[in-house]
Amino acid sequence: MTYQPYVLSAAWNVGANLTLRAADADNNGTPDLWTTGTGGAVTLWKVTTLTVGVPGNGTLAAQPTQSLITSDHSWQLNDADSGAVGTARDTAGTLHATGNAGVTWNTGDMFDPDTVFNGTSGTLTTPTPAVNTNADFSLSVWVKPTALGGTILSQDGTNTTGFRLYTDAADKSWRFAMPRTDVAAPVWDVAISAANTARLGVWTHVTVTYQKSVGTMWIMLNGVRSAHGAHSSTWSAGGGFRRGSHRTGASSHGEWFAGELAAAQTWSRTLTFSRARNLPVEDFDGDGRSDILGFSTSHTELWWTPNTTVAGQPPSRGVSKRISAGWSDITDPFVTDYDGDGKSDVVGRVDDELWTWSNASATGTPIVVAADKLGVNWDSLPRIAPADFDGDGRTDIVGYSSNNDELWWVPNATPVGGMPQRGTSKKVSSGWGGITKQMIADFNSDGKPDILGRGSNNVMYVWLNTSTVGNPSVGPLVALGTAWDTLPTTTTADFDGDGREDIVGFSISGDKFWWVPNTTPASGTPSRGTSKEVAAGFATATDKRVIDYDGDGRPDVLAQIGDELWVWPNTSTPGNPSVGPKVSLGLAWNTIGDFLTERRAF
Secondary structure, eight states, rough: OOOOOEEEOOSSSSTTOOOEEEEESSSSSSOEEEEEEEGGEEEEEEEEEESSTTTTEEEEEEEHHHOOOOEEEEEOOOOOOOBOOEOBBBSSSSSOOOOEEEEEEEESOOOSEEEEEEEESOOEEEESSOOOTTOEEEEEEEESSSSSOOOOEEOOOOEEEEEEEEEETTTTEEEEEEEEESSSSOOOOEEOOTTTOOOOHHHHHEEEEETTTTTEEEETTTEEEEEEEEEEOOOOOOOOOOSSSSSETTTTOOOOOOEEEEEEEEEEOOOOOOBBBOOOOOOOSSSSSSOOEEEETTTEEEEEEOOOOTTTTTBOOOOOOEEEEETTEEEEEEOOOOSSSSSSSEHHHETTEEEEEEEOOOBBOOOOEEEEEEOOOOGOOOOEEOOOOOOSSSSSEEETTSSSOOOEEEEEEOOOTOOOBBBOOOOEEEOOOEEEEEEOOOOSSSOOEEEEEEEESEEEEEEEEBBTTTTTEEEEEEEEEEEGGGEEEEEEEOOOOSSSSEEEOTTTSOOOOOEOOBBTTTOOOOOOOOOOEEOOOOEEEEEEEEOOOSSSSSSSSEEOOHHHOEEOBBBBBBBBBBBOOOOOSOOOGGGGGEEEEEEBBB
């Protein structure tokens, strides 16, 4: 076996009593670290900027700490070092599981020991149920599959299973399914993650939560929401909690899992997780890379230019494709996942109406389907932006009234798997008349999008989001200093990779790119640090934007100079913003008149 060692820190958590785990949290191909400390404090440490050497080097960036929620049942699956699994103890309760010869103890992996399932007969089962499938519940487990397609977790009913967590071999997705009735061939409701997220030989922390009151099931991969689905026809599966297979009939089990499992847990409640961060909204075909979407100069055609960048290699692009024509009447367009299927849709206005074009793309094949209208009178909100403002997991629309004095919220009422819909608008607050250049970002890292804006005195302010589901609200303004007129163009991005949304922008001349660090403690009072100039040479550049183009989890700078599009790769470390030499993405970009990106400003 060969390997490349890296030094990530010379003095990291010295003297601390921590439990350490590893997994690729941001799906960028580099394993990250988790620590669990005193009082169940869990911290994710993102690993970035790996450079090869003897040894190599890299950096660790702490993300906001979360509190560990005690489970009702917990099977660590580490009771022995070798042989067939006889009993796996429930260390949080008394619901011990019994194994068979198809499940063996294993050592030498990230979890040492853990359990290996042979994919043909191996299963672990409790004598009674672990959760009530007719109520709220949650499950989690660490999974390392050696083949795709088998059932990881399930709970027996009489003729079928009450649920099953599994991988799909065809599109390499994670799936959680619940049947509507307890029959041998039921109708299934399924939550499906993005394609290619289930990877062979890679440990993934998979969490599932079901909330009966709203009939919604969620899949979380490595701590971030990755899929959801609807299920309202509930019933109680009263059999044993099973790992490695599921009930397929009154007297049969099947769909055997092949791979390793560790640390399985259950809760008789729902769990909440933040939406994925650093996942590219501009990834239009679902291959995990930020593409470039735009309208032709005549604004009649929508075009897609695929991102072909390979991890660790310079940025590159593929051959552009025309998606469709007939867009000449569309104004104020942007991309966001409005229908909640994990794909970025197109949203735009036609006169006083707002429309969505749902994304039906597959990898390498960009497609949008027929438009759905989200009502009329949108001219009353001339400036809008997408955000899950009330925390219900759906992308809402927030905007300012035509007199700029009122902030309004238009809830997303799209049912899971259904056609895009909106609910009744609500006024959030008034008194915004003197505020300009508003942006939307989670500035205090509490999982809610806050609002930033400038006063007439060139002070930047933050209004923290205090919403609950169905009840939008903001707190009092907090100042972030003066002299913001020196940066007439700004946006938000975690530019240095420390887990906090910074403010970046261009100088009055347009030549210099600046970084204003976010120093806000997790869920604390907003604050900013000292500004730093990152780079110069942008004076002749146009269509400047900040997105993670090379897929390393850090937002890069894209801009057009003449007819050529360039990428300045982000080479920052926490507290030290920088970009590398610009890389060309080719010529003839003057044929694109209006680029579509994630909207972070109103």
